Amino acid sequence: MATTDVALREAFGQREPKRVVNNMSIQVATVNGSGSQSSNTVLLRSIFQMGVPVSGKNLFPSNIAGLPTWYTIRANKDGYIARKKEIDFVIAMNAETAQEDVMSLAPGAAVLYDEPLKLNALRTDLIFYPVPYDKLVAPVCPEAKLRKLVKNMIYVGVAAQLLGIDMAEVEKALRKQFATKVKAANLNLAAVRAGFEYATANLTKHDPYSIQRMDKTTGMIIIDGNSAAALGCMFAGVTVVTWYPITPSSSLVETLIDYMKEYRIGPDGKATFAIVQAEDELAAIGMVLGAGWAGARSMTATAGPGISLMAEFAGLSYYAEVPGVVWDIQRVGPSTGLPTRTSQGDILSTAFLSHGDTKNILLLPCSVAECFTMAQDAFNLAEQFQTLVFVMSDLDLGMNNWMSDPFEYPKAPIDRGKVLTKEDLDRMGGFSRYKDVDNDGIGYRTLPGTEHPAAAYFTRGTGHNEKSGYSERPDDFEKNMERINKKFETARAFVPRPELMTGKGKAKIGIIAYGTSHWGIIEARDQLRAEYDIETDYLRLKAYPFSREVHEFIEQHERVYVVEQNRDAQMLCLIKLDIKPELVTRLRSIAHIHGLPLDARSVTDELISMEGK
């Protein structure tokens, strides 16, 4: 007899619920370190393989093992992959949080739970599915030590059965997950099957949610932003990588190490790169500058606390004009803040990182595809403009799984910027390092080791003239700073252009956003149209300094909402500094600082309330 809880039948009777196909959020609540990551990935991939758009977001504690963690899979036929606030289907594996997890659900949600937790006693307006994990795991996993891990695969099987996920897809995803570990794959597969069979024999489906085959993911890939960035850096020709571990950036370099070992060992068996774990971020950025100065494509990856430590060197890069790439995978600050939560809180401090009149180029990827392409942009821009370029990713993008079209092989050759060779110097006789020869603010440099007696110049953070000689003369200083500013102005036309998405007709309301906020915004715009009949135009920023389009967009809209994931409207502040004073009053801030990925509903609600509706 089916053991679906009596409470449910009392609440809903036996009537068939309305079916909800390919539109749900599944949340798995587990304990950090319990090995649920593999199970969750298998579940995510199975849905993806069924052709249904998905995203997977891991909400984890700053802890190695023992604290609660939640993994949320959103499947959505319309392609919305931002976080959704409401959870439709909970897999409650963590006794500690189970009660709260269940209490916070909206009526009608489904709960798959470990039988002894007796969660069904908590509410009468939910659909409960008890699973006796311990009983099921023992026969499939004779080794008691492994049961804790294998147990998690059982819920994959139960969920697959209840949601109608094809077991063939589950097996395929599982084999991929365990790749070469055939024994582990078989063991886990047995657990999945045990779950599936248990559900078939004992559970009666009463929730409305199901997955049905579609064709919206054909040919696509699933990857996290840090891995995408790593690939991008490798194809951008990075040669020197230095780093100091910090969440959420570590996996960028760790993945890069794996890729480089696979694809960047030359025919002589030697590495065409050097990767060094530095003693701290001061050393990491110092090495980036040293390497960039000597001609390498150099980079580091870090998060807010590391960015703060890099401040002095950032100014040296700006003023002595040394290229390098810094990935900031933003997390919640100030201070150590919430190290495992996402944020866009480093925008202002990084734009002006360092003392004096320092201004830095920022790139703002919103997707894994842009992590890949902007890696290439970043290295090209760094060498073209002889300065640090910061790529402002975030934890949501960097560490979570995103689906994407496959990345395209770079179209343009690598641009190494203005570097004079021995032959150039033979022809020219000499050069002035900091002279604006081409009227773009950018001087020519030579690399150490260039075999010409006139190749050398003196790189310094102290005042200098065009020939890089020490100078304290006011006119030299002013001229030099104006020229460096001219570079920044030149950069406006070279950084990635913003993306404009217009609504129907002539919208009065504009939205400006950037980075991962994008995914909530596209959904919010549809909600505004469908629910409130409000049309919006949307400009997604891709870089700082801003290009012409940003000014035009604000000029064309009566009210412009700048949506971002920080408290102080940091990007709005940067825009304010850039635009005509009379336009400033058009800007409004929608800011989010809770550390969870931005969801559409919050944006919609806030915009509506600010519109006075």
Added chain:
Amino acid sequence: MATTTIPTPAPKINRIGLTVLDYRGGKTTLCAGCGHNAISERIIDAMYEMGVQPERVIKPSGIGCSSKSPAYFMSRSHSFNAVHGRMPSVATGAILANRKLIALGVSGDGDTASIGIGQFVHLMRRNLPIIYIIEDNGVYGLTKGQFSATADLGSKLKTGVVNDLPPIDTCAMAITLGATLVGRSFSGDKRQLHSLLKAAIAHKGTVMLDVVSPCTTFNDHEGSTKSYKYMKDHEEPLQEIGFVPAFEEINVEYDPGTTVEVTMHDGSRLRLTKLEEEYDATNRIKAITRLHEAHEKGEVLTGLFYVNPEAPSFIDMLNVTEEPLATLPESATRPGREALEQAMEELR
């Protein structure tokens, strides 16, 4: 009227055809008599005599009077005057980018032993090929004479302030951590410093030379332990250092009873004529012990403390390709289409 033309003597040239003038730098702006200037002179001589191509040399430095000095020697070499205490990282990056460069880093005692101690420590651990020179005057010259962390116990500032913290011995530290050629000298000891610098150029790995270099303006008075007078009175060399470069064929006999010969990585030979019977510069533990002993006894020991020509350098350990990474062509640094296709396939 008959004129006799007196032939101007051909300028002396080294083995790569350069004169000593090709190794000169800009005019110094340091104080007259500053020890740092003498060190610059010794660097010029050693580089010239060793026939080093100036274009292959880089001169990273930190911040301080000492760190300014790269402007005053070898103008044909690239310089990078970085930020205070962080020269090691900048030098490391540059050498990673181009392993063919010869790095001669200049730092001060403040730059190294206080703000930069962290980077210094880690540089020493890696055995990166670099010559790291501390121009050590026991004070912060550029900020007008405050004590540094190498100031000796009891040393007195001009103002009468007495240092009551123990000094950091950068040589003992460097040996402990893994530097492979370590010595101490004195800017006024021309011969010893000259030989040490030549050995440094021949060495593959981290060279750490602590060169006592009096600050005539802030720390050259009675009561200072880093003054010219104090050094002249107290310097105790461990050995006499002879250096025979690889390119010289001369084979002068030496007495193996009193002299030890160490063959360097490039075939050069170091001849250490012992002044102290027992001292063995290839023994790490003994070297460290002897340096600690010197502190106990209040000796100012100079000479070559430790050398190990065999240890693998950081670049070897990283298995970096022979060609400079900096100038590898795109064909070497951007994998082909198949690589991306394969990576994508794995993610499907």
